[in-house]
Amino acid sequence: xxxxxxxxxxxxxxxxxxxxxxxxxxxxxxxxxxKQYLLQExxxxxxxxxxxxxxxxxxxxxxxxxxxxxMFAFEGWWISxxxxxxxxxxxxxxxxxxxxxxxxxxxxxxxxxxxxxxPLMDRYFRILYxxxxxxxxxxxxxxxxxxxxxxxxxxxxxxxxxIQRIPHNLIASYLGLAPETVSRIRKKISFK
Numbered sequence: 001x002x003x004x005x006x007x008x009x010x011x012x013x014x015x016x017x018x019x020x021x022x023x024x025x026x027x028x029x030x031x032x033x034x035k036q037y038l039l040q041e042x043x044x045x046x047x048x049x050x051x052x053x054x055x056x057x058x059x060x061x062x063x064x065x066x067x068x069x070x071m072f073a074f075e076g077w078w079i080s081x082x083x084x085x086x087x088x089x090x091x092x093x094x095x096x097x098x099x100x101x102x103x104x105x106x107x108x109x110x111x112x113x114x115x116x117x118x119p120l121m122d123r124y125f126r127i128l129y130x131x132x133x134x135x136x137x138x139x140x141x142x143x144x145x146x147x148x149x150x151x152x153x154x155x156x157x158x159x160x161x162x163i164q165r166i167p168h169n170l171i172a173s174y175l176g177l178a179p180e181t182v183s184r185i186r187k188k189i190s191f192k
Contacts, residue, residue, distance in 0.1 A: 004076060008076050013120045036097050046107055047085070048080045055162065066173075152185045
């Protein structure tokens with residue numbers, strides 16, 4: 001489990017062997033079954049979670065009970081309700097497993113202690129947050145200015161490894177499209 005995390009960190013900052021050993025002490029592992037919740041709306045998010053294996057989605061539910069997915073997290077991704085984690089407020093997001101999932105979790109206090117004890121980890125998380133902001137800005141632009149087909153093809157191009165793992169109705173929710181629209185686009189693309 002830790003190999004995936006350490007490899008991910010190593011891709012952003014240079015860790016020595018002592019750092020690698022110490023980092024592991026701050027994390028606990030957790031496994032989720034398919035459809036099992038990691039976080040439910042109204043609970044406080046006390047951990048950041050790193051996906052070492054599997055696939056999760058975060059979403060809100062509207063008044064009719066429809067899911068509106070804002071993120072998928074697969075191997076090598078972090079997931080949380082970040083506002084809830086930082087401000088210790090009730091979560092607005094639900095997070096659950098699309099597949100059986102293995103996680104490495106770091107509690108809020110351990111997160112703070114880790115970044116103090118190993119300053120490179122503060123830099124690592126800063127890089128992640130910067131990349132996250134860039135991704136969210138791009139996603140907002142795509143959402144507001146791309147056609148349905150452009151949204152789908154852009155998602156497929158950026159996520160070739162997981163597109164087959166995600167049911168098309170969940171992709172539709174993430175893209176803000178009707179499931180029928182995604183089916184039609186997939187069929188059209190497969191004929192090209």
